[in-house]
Amino acid sequence: MKKSDLEKLKSIVGENNVKSDPADLYIYGSDSSVHNALPWVIVRPENTEHVQKIVKFANKNKIPIIPRGGGSGMCGQTVPIHGGITLDMKLMNRILEINMPDVYCRVEPGVVDDDLNMALKPHGVFFPPTPASSRIATIGGEIGNNASGVRSVKYGATRDAVLGMKVVMANGDLVDFGAHTRVEASGYQMHKLIVGSEGTLGIVVEATLKFVPIPEFRCLGIANFDSIKDAGEAVGEIMASGANPSMLELVDSIAIKAVNKTMDLGLAEVDAALLYEADGMVVEAVDYEINKMQKICKKHNGKDLKASYDPDERAKIFMGRKKLFPALSKYDEALSSTSLADDMAVPYSKMADMAEKIHAVAKKNNIVMTAYGHCGSGCMHTKILMDTNRKDQWASAKKAITEIYEYVRSVNGTTSAEHGIGLSKAESFKIEKANSLDTLKAIKKALDPNNILNPGKMMQAPEDWVTATDLRYSVNS
Amino acid sequence: MKTKTIECKNLKKWEKTLASCIRCGYCFEHCPISKYTRWESDTPRAKIIMAHGLVSGSLEPSDYIAEKLFSCFFCKRCETACSSGVSLTDIFIDARKDLIEAGFNITGTTTLTRPDCVLCLACVRECPHEARLLVDNKIITDPVICQACGRCVEVCPTGAALNGLDFGTSKQALQHETMEYLQKSKKSKAIVFACNWSYFPDLQSSIQVAADNKTYKIIVNMCGNRLEKETLIEAFLNNASGVLVACCPDGDCEHNGNEKAKSNVQYVKNLLQSINMDPETIHLVQIEHGDKSGFQMEIDTFMEKISGNK
Structure with missing residues (x-):
């Protein structure tokens, strides 16, 4: 980046909001994914006007611009594959309005999910997507990736909770998409399009979100299974039965071991466990749902069934699931947990096969893989545990991922349920969306003709994720 | 790009x-340094990334990197939050050792000594970490060991012991934040000083524009050691309706800061009493680590009590 460009950016946001030391570039060059590529500069806008000026400048000079929230993305969405300006949105962190009569709130993109929920709690409501990373994930990042989490089975993903937004487009114009009302029939639902676009179509500077009442009663149950196939089949039948869980999570034996090891939760070390939750305003309704799910679990050889309304017990079990991703790092001292092929979705009837497929592929390729996730919403998570120093392990991981995605597509599943595409999943995404890629490219071209907004992601990403960027690990040859 | 490397014997x-x-x-949440600067480069994760960069040779060591790695208050909240069980502060200490061996001489948050030090050795006796040393008739700080708890600064009679980078936790910064809040509106308000271990029950990284009519503000003072008498008195001089001080339970504070806080709160209580002010308007609570709801309950009880006292 030219010195004059740096000066221009400083003149927009002030010297204190621009960083370009090599250490800063290195830090902002990675996220929670396996990728690493350096931006040219990091800029922190404090307000919408700053964003507009920065985008206009970048557009005029054809400089890539990558919005970034908490940097907790798992697929390299904020890794600047073509360099450019990383736009750190965390200073735009104001909760602007909590409007109880009209049941919406307005927030800036840098607001952290947990903070929003803490502000909403006194009003008896919550913002439902609940990703596991809610303590760090910003609303802007959640919008970019259409984040969801354990409660999405009942309450939906971020896209379902967004009513409208203010967006700075690639030419620097500020536009309003959506509305402040619960329904809107007119025109293209641009705010829904922006959700999940990974910063490639515009930069969200304000979001209008709906919230839902915090239920009076929550009951969380556990069922253990000696066979992951049984657990997967129970998930399928629960969802097909018309049950309405507020959480339905599957964890496999590797995930259970990892959580026990780091959190000391004392979960029974079985082949698989299902966590199922129901919530509501009337205890009888919650009991009805829990009983229904337990009956189905029993039918599929579920054992050690228990359920609790006790907040401490529920919090302990929920915390274990919430911290599962980092806990996987402790599964084996020699192995690191990597975010690869980590959130595919498959039809309910294929959930059991999917879990078994993951374990079979891992065995075949001599790596360790977990199967867990928000199975109630069709999402299966995996993590690949491997010795990241070994080049051959990366080759095995690549083979395993290709096989897994082939299976996912063969059963009409989808590449990403909630973490997005970024760089890591572009290969499968492009195969899956082959006949609509031209449409996606045309939309991108229309809204960002100079291709400055987070270029090189999703349909533009390189085919091979291993060589798309440097890996953030030290890999021996 | 080939970078200059250092021998990372310890890292x-x-x-x-x-x-x-x-x-x-997950380590972002309560790090007082990154919360203060609001830069990702100051998070515990960033320090880990820099350490990785140094070991792998992909990052060239610099004063800038050293300053970041020498900046830590050792509250270890990052370690508590880390489910991967990474011993972050041990890694930071080893990074410091390697950087010192490579010739970097950086202060960061560690303490300094001004030339007008009278060598009374009060700081040497006071330092719980044995980081203040008398060497060649000078007081120096061992920057590897110093945990920036601030006891030496508090005890120094001449003001010669100084904090390096304070990230908003110095006496001046705490007083400024206190005054700014209390002077903003004429409504009577209280201050809650929270040790960073108190897991204070408030928004961490966001701002609520139309905050519900809270009549107190939580100000993070890092450790009881950093809460000097003047800071507590300053709040009352600016018409605070009350001051609540939260610190660790007995035996939990690694710097004995809770003892210092107790002593200072008692001093101010006595002072208030001596000038016919209600000594109950300053109160100290000891909060178990992680007890957010217990802390909120203490705040609510205190606020109710001082509003009833009016």
Whole structure:
């Protein structure tokens, strides 16, 4: 980046909001994914006007611009594959309005999910997507990736909770998409399009979100299974039965071991466990749902069934699931947990096969893989545990991922349920969306003709994720 | 790009651990330094990334990097948040050792001594970490050991012991934040000083524009050691309706800061009493680590009590 460009950016946001030391570039060059590529500069806008000026400048000079929230993305969405300006949105962190009569709130993109929920709690409501990373994930990042989490089975993903937004487009114009009302029939639902676009179509500077009442009663149950196939089949039948869980999570034996090891939760070390939750305003309704799910679990050889309304017990079990991703790092001292092929979705009837497929592929390729996730919403998570120093392990991981995605597509599943595409999943995404890629490219071209907004992601990403960027690990040859 | 490297004799053993950090960012939440600067480069995760960069040779050591790695208050909240069990502060200490061996002489948050030090040795006796040393008739700080708790600064009779970078936790910064809040409106308000271990029950990284009519503000003072008498008195001089001080339970504070806080709160209580002010308007609570709801309950009880006292 030219010195004059740096000066221009400083003149927009002030010297204190621009960083370009090599250490800063290195830090902002990675996220929670396996990728690493350096931006040219990091800029922190404090307000919408700053964003507009920065985008206009970048557009005029054809400089890539990558919005970034908490940097907790798992697929390299904020890794600047073509360099450019990383736009750190965390200073735009104001909760602007909590409007109880009209049941919406307005927030800036840098607001952290947990903070929003803490502000909403006194009003008896919550913002439902609940990703596991809610303590760090910003609303802007959640919008970019259409984040969801354990409660999405009942309450939906971020896209379902967004009513409208203010967006700075690639030419620097500020536009309003959506509305402040619960329904809107007119025109293209641009705010829904922006959700999940990974910063490639515009930069969200304000979001209008709906919230839902915090239920009076929550009951969380556990069922253990000696066979992951049984657990997967129970998930399928629960969802097909018309049950309405507020959480339905599957964890496999590797995930259970990892959580026990780091959190000391004392979960029974079985082949698989299902966590199922129901919530509501009337205890009888919650009991009805829990009983229904337990009956189905029993039918599929579920054992050690228990359920609790006790907040401490529920919090302990929920915390274990919430911290599962980092806990996987402790599964084996020699192995690191990597975010690869980590959130595919498959039809309910294929959930059991999917879990078994993951374990079979891992065995075949001599790596360790977990199967867990928000199975109630069709999402299966995996993590690949491997010795990241070994080049051959990366080759095995690549083979395993290709096989897994082939299976996912063969059963009409989808590449990403909630973490997005970024760089890591572009290969499968492009195969899956082959006949609509031209449409996606045309939309991108229309809204960002100079291709400055987070270029090189999703349909533009390189085919091979291993060589798309440097890996953030030290890999021996 | 080939970078200049240093011999990471001490960091080298953490190579596997540095790879096992999955960079979830859970450590951001309560780090007082990154919360103050609001830069990702100041988060514990960033320090781990820099350490990884130094060990792998992909990052060239610099004063800038050294300053970041020498900046830590050792509250270890990052370690508590880390489910991967990464010993972050041990890694920071080893990074410091390697950087010192490579010739970097950086203060960061560690303490300094002004030339007008009278060598009374009060700081040497006071330092719980034995980081203040008398060497060649000068007081120096061992920057590897110093945990920036501030006891030496508090005890120094001449003001010669100074904090390096304070990230908003110095006496001046705390007083400024206190005054700014109390002077903003004429409504009577209270201050809650919270040790960073108190897991204060408030928004961490966001701002609520139309905050519900809270009549108190939580100000993080890092450790009881940093809460000097003047800071407590300053709040009352600016018409605070009350001051609540939260610190660790007995035996939990690694710097004995809770003892210092108790003593200072008692001093101010006595002072208030001596000038016919209600001594109950200052109160100290000891909060178990992680007890957010207990802390909120203490705040609510205190606020109710002082509003009833009016």
